[in-house]
Amino acid sequence: MVSGEMGNLVAGKLVHGRSVRVGFDSDIVVSNSLMSMYCKCSSFGDCRKVFDEMPQRNVGSWSVFLAGYVGFGKQSFDQELLGLIKCMQIDGMKPDGFTISSILPLCGVDSRKWPDYGGELHCYILRNGLSFDVHLGCCLIDMYSKSGRIFKGRRVFDQMRSRNVYTWTSIINGYTKNGDSDEALSLFHEMQVKDGIEPNRVTLLSVLPACNSHGCLRIGKQIHGFVVRKVLNCNVSLSNALIDMYSKCGSLDLARRVFEDESFCKDAISWTSMISGYGLHGKGKEALSLYSKMVLQRISLDTITVVGILSACGRSGLINEGLKIYDSVVNDHGIKPTVEICACVVDMLGRSGNSIEH
Numbered sequence: 510m511v512s513g514e515m516g517n518l519v520a521g522k523l524v525h526g527r528s529v530r531v532g533f534d535s536d537i538v539v540s541n542s543l544m545s546m547y548c549k550c551s552s553f554g555d556c557r558k559v560f561d562e563m564p565q566r567n568v569g570s571w572s573v574f575l576a577g578y579v580g581f582g583k584q585s586f587d588q589e590l591l592g593l594i595k596c597m598q599i600d601g602m603k604p605d606g607f608t609i610s611s612i613l614p615l616c617g618v619d620s621r622k623w624p625d626y627g628g629e630l631h632c633y634i635l636r637n638g639l640s641f642d643v644h645l646g647c648c649l650i651d652m653y654s655k656s657g658r659i660f661k662g663r664r665v666f667d668q669m670r671s672r673n674v675y676t677w678t679s680i681i682n683g684y685t686k687n688g689d690s691d692e693a694l695s696l697f698h699e700m701q702v703k704d705g706i707e708p709n710r711v712t713l714l715s716v717l718p719a720c721n722s723h724g725c726l727r728i729g730k731q732i733h734g735f736v737v738r739k740v741l742n743c744n745v746s747l748s749n750a751l752i753d754m755y756s757k758c759g760s761l762d763l764a765r766r767v768f769e770d771e772s773f774c775k776d777a778i779s780w781t782s783m784i785s786g787y788g789l790h791g792k793g794k795e796a797l798s799l800y801s802k803m804v805l806q807r808i809s810l811d812t813i814t815v816v817g818i819l820s821a822c823g824r825s826g827l828i829n830e831g832l833k834i835y836d837s838v839v840n841d842h843g844i845k846p847t848v849e850i851c852a853c854v855v856d857m858l859g860r861s862g863n864s865i866e867h
Contacts, residue, residue, distance in 0.1 A: 518550040525559075534562075541569050548577035568605050571597045576611035590615070591626075606645045609634060613648040616656075627652045631665075641669055647679040654683030674706050682715035690719035694728060710741060717750040721757035729754045733767075748773045749782055756786025777809050785817035793825020800834070810838060812847050819853035823860050831857045 525534075525543055533539045540563050547556035560566075560574045575593060590612070594604065604612075609630050616627030631649060639645070646669045653662035666672075666680045677700040684693035697716045700706050708716070713732060720729035733751055736742050748767055755764035768775070768783045780803045787796035800818045804810070815838050822831030835854055838844045846854075 518547075518552055521546045521550055522555075535564055537563070537565055537567055537570060541567075541573050544570070544573045544577065548573070548580060551581075553577050553581040566600065566602070568602045568608065571600070571602050572605065572608040572611060575608060579611055579615055603637070604633070606634075606639045606642060609639070610645045610648040613652045616652050627656065641665075643669075643671065643673055643676055647675055650676075650679040650683055654679075654686055657687060659683045659687045659689070672704065672706075674700075674709050674712060677704070677706060678709070678712040678715055681712065681719075685715055685719045690722070690725065693719040694725065708735075710744060710747060713741070713747060714750055717747075717754045720754050726755075726758040726760060729758060730763075742767075742770060743772045745773050745776055745779065749776075749778045752779065752782040752786065756782065756789060759790065761786055761790060761792065777811060777814065780808055781811075781814040781817050784814065784821065788817055788821025788824060791824045793821045793827045793830075796821035796825075797827065797830060810842050810844060812844065812849060815844060816849050816853055819850065819857060823853060823857035826860065828857055828860075 521543075524546075528534050528539055528543070534543075540559055544556045544559050547553065547559065556574065556577045560570065563570060575590075575597075578590070578593065594612075597604065597608075613627060613630060616625075616630065627649075633639075634641075634645070634649075646665055649665045650662040653659060653665065662680060662683050666676065669676060677696065681693050681696050681700070684690075684696065693716055697708070697712070697719075700708065700712075713736060717729065717732060719725065720732065729751075736747055736751070741747055748770065751767045752764045755761070755767065764783060764786050768779060773779075780799065784796045784799050784803070787793070787799065796818055800814075803814075815834070818834055819831050822828065822834065831854070835846075835850070838850075839846055844850075
C-alpha cells in the first residue's frame with residue numbers, strides 16, 4: 510500500500526476501515542497488505558490484530574507477521590520466536606525463503622554461547638531445496654559474518670549462481686568487519702574486474718574501513734577519486750568515512766581537505782572524526798581549535814566527541830585544557846561522565862603524573 514511506503518498511518522487506517530465496510534477484510538491478499546502497511550508505519554500492535562482476526566492464513570501471512578515481529582525490538586532468536594515458527598508449521602505452513610530471510614538477522618550471535626539457530630535455518634534451506642536468491646544469500650552471509658564465521662559466509666557466496674552488487678557488498682563487509690582487510694580489498698577489485706559490477710555507496714562504505722592503514726592509502730585515494738567522479742562526495746556518510754580513512758592512514762592534510770569540502774553538509778560525526786584524527790596523531794592544538802569552532806557553531810556534542818577531544822588533550826599534554834573541557838561538557842552541556850569519559854580523564858592525569866584523591 511502507498512500509505513505504508515509513505516509511513517502514513519492515518520491514511521492506512523482509513524483504507525483498512527474501507528476494506529472492512531466493503532467486505533474485503535476477509536481476503537488473504539488484502540489482509541497481508543494491511544499487515545505490511547502497519548509494520549511499515551511502526552504499528553505492530555495493529556498488525557498483530559489483523560493477523561489474529563484472519564479467518565485463513567497463507568505462508569505470506571505468517572512471513573509478513575514474523576518479519577514485523579522481528580523488526581520491533583527483537584535482539585536475538587529466542588524461545589518465543591521459535592514457538593511462533595512451530596505454530597506456523599502446526600498451521601500447515603512451511604517457512605519459505607522470505608520467512609527465513611526475515612528471521613536470519615536475529616541469528617548473528619556467537620554460536621559457542623547460544624544455540625546455532627542460523628546454522629539450523631541454513632540446513633533447513635538446503636533440505637527443502639529453497640532457491641538461493643540474492644536476498645536470502647545476503648542474509649546468510651551477514652548472519653555468518655556477525656557470528657565471526659566469515660569462512661561459512663564465503664562458502665555461501667561461492668555457491669551462489671548469480672551475484673549482484675548487494676551480494677558482493679555483503680561479503681566485502683563481512684571480511685572488513687572480521688578484520689581481514691586484504692581479502693576485503695581483493696574482493697572489491699575482483700567484483701569490478703571479474704564480474705564488471707560497479708560499487709554503490711554502501712559498497713564503498715563497507716570497503717573504506719579496510720583501507721585504514723598506511724599500506725592501503727593508495728587504494729583509499731583511488732576510492733576517493735571514484736567517489737568524486739560519480740559525484741558521491743555530497744553524501745555525508747561517505748565523506749565521514751573518507752575523513753576517518755585518511756586520518757587512520759596518517760594523512761591528516763587530505764582528511765582536512767575532505768572535511769572542508771563544501772559539497773556536503775557536515776554533521777556531528779564529521780567534526781568528531783576530524784577531531785579524533787588530530788588526537789590520534791598527537792595534534793592536540795589543532796583538535797582544540799576545531800572543537801572550539803564546533804562549540805561556537807552549536808553542533809550537538811555526544812560522548813564520542815568528548816572522548817575524542819579528551820584523548821587528544823591527553824596525548825598532547827594539554828591537561829588543563831582537557832580538564833576545562835571535561836568541566837564544561839558535564840556542567841554546561843549536560844553530558845553524563847560515562848566510563849569512557851572518566852577513563853580519558855584518568856589517563857590524562859596519569860600522563861601528567863598527577864594522582865587522584867578518593
